[in-house]
Amino acid sequence: MTQTPDYIREFEQARPMLIGLAYRLLGSRAEAEDVVQDSFLAWSATDRAVIAQPRAWLTSVCTRRSLDVLKSARRSRTDYVGHWLPEPMATAEITTPETDLMVSESVTMAFLLVLERLAPKERAAFVLHDVFAMEYAEIAAQLGIAETACRKLVSRARVNVRQAGNTKPAPRDLQQNLVDAFRTALQSGAPEGLARLLANDAVLSADSGGKAASIIGPVKGPDRIITFVTRALPKFWSSFSIEVAEINAQLAMIVRDGLSAHAVVSFIVNADLRIAEIMIMRNPDKLRSFDLMD
Structure with a gap:
């Protein structure tokens, strides 16, 4: 039996988290899967020996690619026919510790609709910090902004989320x-x-x-x-x-x-x-x- 290469196994361990991140940023499971596939191609082509923290590297690549897609999607949605809603996603079978983030209140339709109203970098900073518990300095480096600016983005996003009302699942x-x-x-x-x-x-x-x-x-x-x-x-x-x-x-x-x-x-x-x-x-x-x- 052929053994799975280490770099593929390492990526597959990170895949649920990457899907969860891209889905929240884009509101589309199909686009999220495309972004994660692009991230895998980048991972396969890079010199992995010089990457000290593979998970952080993959998160950064996935975030940047999601932002590129999000900016393009926002332009295309001006021509969208009718009312746009996030793509629904089944969550009942997502039960492993690695994927618990996928079934939290931050994946409800109400929450995704609030995220849709945020500017792309504001959305990314908020999701990375408040959902995925990343440090401000690391997020700022990924987004190419100062840490103080990153903190302001997250703070502003929190205000918008609170003002939007209830985003939690019903009992x-x-x-x-x-x-x-x-x-x-x-x-x-x-x-x-x-x-x-x-x-x-x-x-x-x-x-x-x-x-x-x-x-x-x-x-x-x-x-x-x-x-x-x-x-x-x-x-x-x-x-x-x-x-x-x-x-x-x-x-x-x-x-x-x-x-x-x-x-x-x-x-x-x-x-x-x-x-x-x-x-x-x-x-x-x-x-x-x-x-x-x-």
């Missing part, structure tokens, strides 16, 4: 209530359970990227959301199967047409533990990881 029993109420409203037309959970300023949004049939603008307010879920959606989803799964550290719904994922429905709750936003992912490019194998 587990409430998560179950959310999916049960939505499913009941969708399949039976009974709105009472969902209506009790909706905040007065609740919003339902969808991301199709212009590649699937979907609403373009948000549906605002409990009454309109209830009407949409009980009257509009059943016309298209009545023959589809529904699976409840842990996605971005919270229970969500996967709607499937046979083996293909048709939609993922996720929820954000506010500080009062009411639904602030219902997010429906319809972009097929962001649903591929949820397709079932034949």
Whole structure:
């Protein structure tokens, strides 16, 4: 049996952390995997004998490449069709100590949406320090800025995150209530359970990227959301199967047409533990990881 080279084994040990970092910076699992692959190619081509701290080196390469992709992505999103949402990611099977960071509150949809509003370097500095517990001096060196500037970036990001409100997962029993109420409203037309959970300023949004049939603008307010879920959606989803799964550290719904994922429905709750936003992912490019194998 051929033994795996040390440099590959060393990279694979760092891969979960690198995926977690790139995913938070980009809000896209597919782009994160591309960045990590680019990082591996750089790792394979470099003189590893002169690298004293491989993990720090890989983190630096992954961060810089993520920032390059993020800047490009932000330009392209000005032409994005409809409402952009982070790519959902299944987290239930991520249980090893190396990957615990992936299932923390810093991977919720609410948190990713807050990160999306931060400037690229501000976002990177905050994630590296407050999520991955890196020192300011090391982050500053990776970003090519002074340590004092790095501290200011993290401080400003913290303010923005606090002002955004609740970014933590809902309590587990409430998560179950959310999916049960939505499913009941969708399949039976009974709105009472969902209506009790909706905040007065609740919003339902969808991301199709212009590649699937979907609403373009948000549906605002409990009454309109209830009407949409009980009257509009059943016309298209009545023959589809529904699976409840842990996605971005919270229970969500996967709607499937046979083996293909048709939609993922996720929820954000506010500080009062009411639904602030219902997010429906319809972009097929962001649903591929949820397709079932034949």
